[in-house]
Amino acid sequence: MSKMKKIIIVVLLASVTVFAQKKPKSKALPFSTKNKTVTVYTSADSSDLRLTKTADLLPFKELQQPLETQICVFVNPDKTFQTFLGIGGAVTDASAEVFAKLSPEKQQEFLRAYFSKENGIGYTLVRTNMNSCDFSSASYTYIEEGDKDLKTFDIQPDRQFKIPLIKKAMEMIGSKASFYISPWSPPAFMKDNKNMLQGGKLLPEYRQAWANYYVKYINALEKEGLPVWGLTVQNEPMAKQTWESCIFTAEEERDFLKNYLGPTLQKAGMGNKKITVWDHNRDLLLQRATTILDDPEASKYVWGIGFHWYESWSGGDQMFDNVGKVNELYPSKNLMFTEGCVEKFDANKYQLWKNGQRYGKSMIHDFNNGTVAWTDWNILLDQNGGPNHVKNYCFAPIHGDTNTGELIYTPSYYFIGHFSKFIEKGAKRVSSAASRSQLLTTSFINNDGKVVTVVMNESNMKINYFLCIGTSATEVTILPNAIQTLVY
Numbered sequence: 019m020s021k022m023k024k025i026i027i028v029v030l031l032a033s034v035t036v037f038a039q040k041k042p043k044s045k046a047l048p049f050s051t052k053n054k055t056v057t058v059y060t061s062a063d064s065s066d067l068r069l070t071k072t073a074d075l076l077p078f079k080e081l082q083q084p085l086e087t088q089i090c091v092f093v094n095p096d097k098t099f100q101t102f103l104g105i106g107g108a109v110t111d112a113s114a115e116v117f118a119k120l121s122p123e124k125q126q127e128f129l130r131a132y133f134s135k136e137n138g139i140g141y142t143l144v145r146t147n148m149n150s151c152d153f154s155s156a157s158y159t160y161i162e163e164g165d166k167d168l169k170t171f172d173i174q175p176d177r178q179f180k181i182p183l184i185k186k187a188m189e190m191i192g193s194k195a196s197f198y199i200s201p202w203s204p205p206a207f208m209k210d211n212k213n214m215l216q217g218g219k220l221l222p223e224y225r226q227a228w229a230n231y232y233v234k235y236i237n238a239l240e241k242e243g244l245p246v247w248g249l250t251v252q253n254e255p256m257a258k259q260t261w262e263s264c265i266f267t268a269e270e271e272r273d274f275l276k277n278y279l280g281p282t283l284q285k286a287g288m289g290n291k292k293i294t295v296w297d298h299n300r301d302l303l304l305q306r307a308t309t310i311l312d313d314p315e316a317s318k319y320v321w322g323i324g325f326h327w328y329e330s331w332s333g334g335d336q337m338f339d340n341v342g343k344v345n346e347l348y349p350s351k352n353l354m355f356t357e358g359c360v361e362k363f364d365a366n367k368y369q370l371w372k373n374g375q376r377y378g379k380s381m382i383h384d385f386n387n388g389t390v391a392w393t394d395w396n397i398l399l400d401q402n403g404g405p406n407h408v409k410n411y412c413f414a415p416i417h418g419d420t421n422t423g424e425l426i427y428t429p430s431y432y433f434i435g436h437f438s439k440f441i442e443k444g445a446k447r448v449s450s451a452a453s454r455s456q457l458l459t460t461s462f463i464n465n466d467g468k469v470v471t472v473v474m475n476e477s478n479m480k481i482n483y484f485l486c487i488g489t490s491a492t493e494v495t496i497l498p499n500a501i502q503t504l505v506y
Contacts, residue, residue, distance in 0.1 A: 049095035049469070051078040051490040054506050059440075061432040062500035063371040068432045069139075069439065072502075073494070081484060081491035089483040090453045090491070093461045095469050097449035100345075100352075100390050102462055104196055105438035106143025107132070107394035107415070108357070109187065112153035114179035116400045116418045124418070124425055125186075131416065131427070132397060133190035139435030142194045142443055143393050144187055145356065146180060148235050150214070151202040151253070152261035152410045153396055157214050159205040160235065166208075166227045173238045181242055188244060194443045196391070198248040199235065200297060200356070202262035204228050209264065215408075217258030217265045225274060229282040236288060248292030250324050250356060251275055256298055261408045268309035271295060272316045280319030292321035297356050299329035300337040307344045311351060322352030322390070327380055328361075338383035345388030352390045355380075359395035360430065363403025363411035371499060373413060374429025378474045378501050381437055382458045385447060394434060401426075436503045440470045456481065457496075471504040 058073035084090050117125060131138040150158045162170040173181075188195050203214040208228055211218030220228055236246045251274070255266035266274065275295065283291055296306040303325050311317045323344060330336045341353055358380065360373045367373070381392055394415060401419040403411030415431035418424075442464040450461035456477040462470050475481055475496045484491040485504060496502050 049487065051487050054078055056485065056492050056504050056506040058494060059436065059503045060497065060500055061436065062497040065497065069435050076492045076494065078487065078490040078492050080489055081486060082489050084484060084486065089481060090486050091457060091459050091471065091473055091483055092451050092486045093469065093471055094449040095463050095487065098446040098463065100388050100447050102441055102443060102445040102447065103391035104142035104194065104443050105392045105434065106141040107397035108145040109180060109184050110147055110151060110153040110396050111155060111180060112405050113396050113398040114183040115155065115405060116398050116420065117183050118179050119420045120418055121423055124423060128398065128416065128425060129186055129190055133187050135439065139439045141438055142191050142196060143391055144184060144195065144197045145393050146184060146199055148199045148201040149203060150262055152408050153406050155405050156407050157262065161205060163205065164207050166224060168227065168230055168234055171234045173235065181244070184244055196247040197244060198250065199246060200250040200253045202253045203264045214262045215260060217263050219265050225278045229278040232279060233282060233286045233288065236291065246291060248294060248321060250294045250297040251279060252297060254298045254326070256302060261410060268306045272310045272313055275310065275319055276313065276316035293319050294322045294324040294354055294356065295320055297324040299326050300340045301329040303340045304343055307348060311348050320351060322354050324354050324356035326356060327358040336380065338387055341384055341389060342387035353388050355384050355389055355392040357393060357395050360413040363413055365401060368417065368426055368428050371429050374433040377430050377433040379458060382460045382472065382474060385460045433501055436472055436501050440503050440505055457483065469506055472501065473504065474501045475499060
């Protein structure tokens with residue numbers, strides 16, 4: 019064989035080897051309902067159903083073309099959207115103080131109820147306040163007044179109640195936990211009104227000291243064995259409240275982030291911490307996102323945009339569409355619901371069903387508009403809706419009666435659980451739509467291939483509907499004013 023022929027053969031063999039190594043990955047097969055069955059969990063008003071398994075092993079059958087007279091929920095598991103991070107709540111001073119007053123048995127029941135996937139609703143997100151907030155028994159900071167160099171920094175106020183509860187929660191959640199912090203106000207001396215309460219603004223000369231404060235707090239928490247996943251820049255930066263608050267315009271938050279907080283975290287080796295901006299209502303969400311994210315130097319530090327639901331406090335609508343508009347404009351950024359609760363506590367309304375419905379409606383709309391994570395406010399409050407040092411008493415999904423020692427589970431707990439118990443971290447939202455406005459729905463596909471569809475009936479009538487996947491369907495009944503989770 020000539021030398022030239024040998025070279026040609028070697029080249030051809032090498033080409034075949036490279037081609038074999040670069041063989042394209044096989045595409046995921048379309049979702050199939052073959053051999054699939056549906057398990058249904060229901061919570062309903064005027065009944066004892068609370069996250070109760072109400073139907074098991076419903077088979078799919080061929081439906082072909084549904085009729086206009088047939089009510090349907092259409093799910094397409096092959097059309098995927100955002101990746102799910104998790105659902106959780108805030109461990110405030112109030113929550114931790116009430117928890118400490120419970121008996122050891124009730125403490126364990128409470129921890130399982132929230133943080134166990136098997137015996138509870140599987141929370142994976144935990145938020146806490148840096149410095150005091152309204153749901154603290156008193157105002158406090160971690161430094162002595164006037165200490166701009168932070169030499170006296172000490173998180174002792176957190177050690178008695180908050181840190182022990184956060185540790186217990188994080189231990190139960192395990193590797194899926196995402197723990198983040200939010201400030202309500204800098205120390206009084208750093209503000210133009212010399213007061214942690216009643217709004218006010220961060221003085222320019224203390225911007226670097228305040229940025230250093232976040233680093234100090236994160237380091238202190240991590241020394242306590244609490245890994246910090248992320249932070250928000252400022253809780254409710256456009257609200258002058260009777261409690262701890264601090265005003266940042268969109269431009270001020272942008273500039274503080276890009277000139278101080280972002281670089282300071284980077285320099286401290288904390289560039290991996292997820293920074294969330296805004297952390298306020300949906301009404302001004304678009305303006306805040308545009309102002310910050312259209313600035314490349316600020317945007318590079320931003321993981322996501324956080325929002326609350328209190329824009330409807332004056333009787334207006336919840337501005338769900340604003341979440342979707344921000345998602346359209348900035349698809350590379352994450353949307354996270356960072357706080358919501360039912361305000362104006364009334365012990366006679368613990369079991370008011372519409373309080374839970376507010377959660378279900380908000381969560382479905384927020385997820386369908388691109389939200390990746392959803393965080394409730396206080397995970398626990400007492401029988402007075404506190405403690406709260408400015409008497410801003412509210413509802414929580416669970417209340418602990420410190421007189422009787424009992425835990426009170428409200429409808430909100432079960433509505434949240436219809437999502438958090440079944441949707442896994444890393445799940446993808448998939449296409450889901452109802453053929454009637456009385457039904458709200460959202461769907462996710464978990465990494466194990468199981469689809470989770472949540473359906474909420476806002477009407478006062480029982481509804482029979484078809485869960486449709488392509489030309490396959492199964493018939494489901496949903497009671498009046500009920501919420502269901504279907505797993506298949």
